[in-house]
Amino acid sequence: MRIGLLGCGNIGHIIARHAGRFTISAVFDQVYERACEIAAVSGATPYRDFATFIESDCDIILEAASVSAAKKFAPEVLSHHRDMIIMSVGALTDTQFRDELRVIARKKHVKIYIPSGAIFGLDNLKVGRISTISKLLLRTTKSPAALGIDATEPKLIFSGKANECIKAYPKNVNVSVAMSLAAGMDTDVELVVDPAVTQNVHELFIGGDFGETYIRVTNVPSPDNPATSYLAALSVLSLLERIEDPIIVGT
Numbered sequence: 001m002r003i004g005l006l007g008c009g010n011i012g013h014i015i016a017r018h019a020g021r022f023t024i025s026a027v028f029d030q031v032y033e034r035a036c037e038i039a040a041v042s043g044a045t046p047y048r049d050f051a052t053f054i055e056s057d058c059d060i061i062l063e064a065a066s067v068s069a070a071k072k073f074a075p076e077v078l079s080h081h082r083d084m085i086i087m088s089v090g091a092l093t094d095t096q097f098r099d100e101l102r103v104i105a106r107k108k109h110v111k112i113y114i115p116s117g118a119i120f121g122l123d124n125l126k127v128g129r130i131s132t133i134s135k136l137l138l139r140t141t142k143s144p145a146a147l148g149i150d151a152t153e154p155k156l157i158f159s160g161k162a163n164e165c166i167k168a169y170p171k172n173v174n175v176s177v178a179m180s181l182a183a184g185m186d187t188d189v190e191l192v193v194d195p196a197v198t199q200n201v202h203e204l205f206i207g208g209d210f211g212e213t214y215i216r217v218t219n220v221p222s223p224d225n226p227a228t229s230y231l232a233a234l235s236v237l238s239l240l241e242r243i244e245d246p247i248i249v250g251t
Contacts (some may be wrong), residue, residue, distance in 0.1 A: 001244055002026075004058035004082070005044070006073060007065025011087060014233040015062070016042040017242070022240050026056035029065070036088035054080050060243075062236070067091045067170060078104040078112070081226040087236065089177045090170060093163045113243070115236045118229035119175050119202050121215045123251045125182035129206050135207035136183050138176045142200050148230040152191045158191035165189045174232075175202055188208075200229060 005012050008029035016024055016038045024042040028050055029035040035046035047053035050073060054061075060083040063070050068092035073148040077084045078101060086194055092098045092114075116122045117148070126198055144151040145167070158165055162176035179187045183206075204215040219229040242248070 001060065001240070002058040003240070004028070004053065004061040006061055006063045007055075007069060007087075008038045008224050010228045011064040011233045011236065012038050013041070014230075014235060015064070016044075018237050019137055019242060021244070025058045026053055027120060028053035030069075037226065040079050042048055048192050050055055050076075056081070057210060059083070060085065062240075063087055064236070071097060074101055074112075078108055081108050081110060083111045083113070085115065085236065087115060087117075088174065089181070089234075090116070090166055090173045092181060093166050093173065093177055113239060114178060114181060115232070115239050117178050117235055118200070118219050118232045119178070119204065119215070119217050121204055121206070121213070122182040124213060125179060125206065126251045128206065128210050129182070129184045131209040133183050133185060133206065133208040134183060135212075136179065137188040137190065137205040137207060139163060139184070139190040139192065139203040139205070140175065140200065141197055141203075141221055143197050144195055144241065146200065147191075147193050149193060151195055154194040154196070156190060157193050158189065160189060162187040162189050166192065207245065215240075 002025040003022050004026040005024050006028055007029055026047060027035045027038045027044045028047045032048050036187050040044040049224040061077045062085045064087045067088045070086050070088040074084060101233060127228045158168060162173055165176060166173040176187045176189045199217040202217045206213045219231055
């Protein structure tokens with residue numbers, strides 16, 4: 001399987017270093033030098049502009065850039081009959097944009113894949129939504145440095161819905177958006193800043209006709225970029241490793 005990598009930051013480098021059953025054949029970043037760095041590691045062809053990148057010989061496009069990049073390029077990727085993996089799932093809080101992508105994907109007979117990212121439990125949410133989910137809460141605790149604010153004690157800085165959180169904290173909503181998409185309903189979000197923590201902590205509280213569950217995930221930062229969860233990068237590698245496997249485990 002040949003991957004076209006859109007975005008050549010930290011996650012892109014992790015993917016390039018761990019390529020196994022797949023090959024990175026094309027790379028594009030708005031900073032051309034970044035594309036050249038990953039090309040040197042992976043043997044891919046770097047592209048200066050998106051128009052030539054999207055015409056390259058690849059089977060699937062992996063977006064690992066930003067919410068703005070996902071919104072800018074995803075419609076064209078799908079329109080070129082390419083499956084797509086979207087890392088910056090925060091782009092899909094825009095329901096009109098999400099519906100637009102769904103229409104294009106159906107018309108062009110392609111798929112959009114959303115990795116599980118920095119949490120566990122999305123399979124359970126997809127099962128639970130078949131019945132009724134009555135409680136869906138994500139409590140995320142981060143250090144002041146991770147949120148770019150000053151704090152000397154634990155403090156709740158946001159409480160509301162995922163689609164509201166993105167307006168105030170656009171870099172901290174990917175987990176809640178993934179939960180919302182899996183559950184088919186908007187997630188309640190509590191964002192806590194705590195100077196005592198050194199790692200991001202995600203707590204999932206889920207309840208419904210099926211029972212209740214609680215999941216706590218403490219993320220180890222990526223070795224090369226503390227702002228990126230290593231688990232999020234690994235979730236993409238897992239998806240790529242199994243995407244062509246004829247035996248699918250899990251919902």
